[in-house]
Amino acid sequence: MMGALSHIRVLDMSRILAGPWAGQILADLGAEVIKVERPERGDDTRSWGPPWLPTPQGDRGEAAYYLCANRNKRSLALDITSPQGQEVIRNLVTSCDILLENYKVGGLKKYGLDYDSLKQINPRLIYCSITGFGQTGPYAKRAGYDFLIQAMSGLMSITGEKDGMPGAGPQKVGVALTDILTGMYASTGVLAALAARERTGEGQHIDLALLDVQVACLANQAMNYLVSGNAPQRMGNAHPNIVPYQSFATEDGFMILAVGNDDQFRRFCVEAKVAYLADDPLYQTNAARVANRASLIPLLSEVILTRCTASWVGALENQAVPCGPINDIGQAFQDPQIQARGMQLSLSHPESGEAPAVANPLKLSGTPIEYSNTAPLLGEHTEQILKDAGLNPEQIQTLYAQGVISSRKAC
Structure with missing residues (x-):
């Protein structure tokens, strides 16, 4: 073809x-x-x-x-x-x-x-x-x-x-x-x-x-500046416009919690047994959570520390709450999803016999890579x-x- x-x-x-x-x-x-x-x-x-x-x-x-x-x-x-x-x-x-x-x-x-x-x-x-x-x-x-x-x-x-x-x-x-x-x-x-x-x-x-x-x-960060007149600052792994959307320490390492809407936040709170936070006017909406992140993040950090990363990821995936481990590159290539997508290749090389490669992410049905x-x-x-x-x-x-x-x- x-x-x-x-x-x-x-x-x-x-x-x-x-x-x-x-x-x-x-x-x-x-x-x-x-x-x-x-x-x-x-x-x-x-x-x-x-x-x-x-x-x-x-x-x-x-x-x-x-x-x-x-x-x-x-x-x-x-x-x-x-x-x-x-x-x-x-x-x-x-x-x-x-x-x-x-x-x-x-x-x-x-x-x-x-x-x-x-x-x-x-x-x-x-x-x-x-x-x-x-x-x-x-x-x-x-x-x-x-x-x-x-x-x-x-x-x-x-x-x-x-x-x-x-x-x-x-x-x-x-x-x-x-x-x-x-x-x-x-x-x-x-x-x-x-x-x-x-x-x-x-x-x-x-x-x-x-x-x-x-x-x-610079995407949203550029627009944040152009709309507000305030230059965004470094926030580590936190997000300027969404909360909670950052890394958290777990019992045995770290995880990413990427809550994108209020329904996801409520489901997280139920799973974490802090459902009262989702009903608190200070945290009910994303805008409220952004305004009150300084008080919310310590509360979430404390509860997330009580379980290991795998436990959180498994439980939150069942609740359709975006989350995941922080992999190094070796762990990423061992991830079953990345393997299933065929992202690692081995190509013939004229001197070395073969050479590893990273696949092109485009999946074209009629004219494949x-x-x-x-x-x-x-x-x-x-x-x-x-x-x-x-x-x-x-x-x-x-x-x-x-x-x-x-x-x-x-x-």
Whole structure:
């Protein structure tokens, strides 16, 4: 069965995480994605280890970081700083639908590989530029990284334990969330541009900034500020708009209680044998509970401490009250629900035999996700890509001799 995007060809000239994440989404959906990398070094994340995927000989293989965002792609090791490499890109662009890049503003213009130049070759090209701060504005020429953007956007100001508590202070999220969200917006943007192209016949340029994305993804916290004029503060694991919606210590660990409405709160109180709290005007409604959280949370904390996590989770699930344990990542992958959903994969790897992978969460009934290959070796598909582009063996050998391309095959 053909993938939903099996008719689409993507030139992925991005590195690190945001752009490659978008490219991987498109590749999972069936698009042909050509990953353009520097010869010899490749994507920076190839060196971002440990951990490393070991080879059968016990040698150091690919970095886990690189493997997470480059599945289902083909690798072309090409020096785009050379005139010959630039000509290869222009050749490929004639048959591509989408180009992803995350160079600094103006970084590709000096090579004649910017949008204005390439649209002259292919007016139908959808060209997505991912930068830290966008193509305009006073910070446009600055480099932007996820950690920096988490800080500047305000995300770190609402992440971490509240002031006055042990360990208080701003915290980044435990994964590069801004990069991931930007990759998702990028994939959405290029698919929207594809839909528009069906009507207009024309491609377009997408200007996507990490800072814009993270500000947009502040969601309710951004609106809390815009409506009230008060900047939200760190609250640990508590929620600014819902109570009780946080972590609690149990007899043997911790659990999450995520009460989303008044009926759930009443059912929790009945199970916890504190039904009187649900009848108290101070706690009957969510608005009242938010206003009086300082008195309510100690009462709930005291009762939740009397039972173990498994006891609470089992009992509250029977009462349709959202709750759950706080798993580490190993425990998460052992969870029967995650296993039933097939979220852990094992893919064939040309050097290491096989490589673990995390599945794409999209479950499409008509065009399901297919996993054709793990993240490629550096330059693994160089020769085939160039042959497909019309280069003959002599031309390819000349590019090798000039150091414009490189390739790597499994031993």
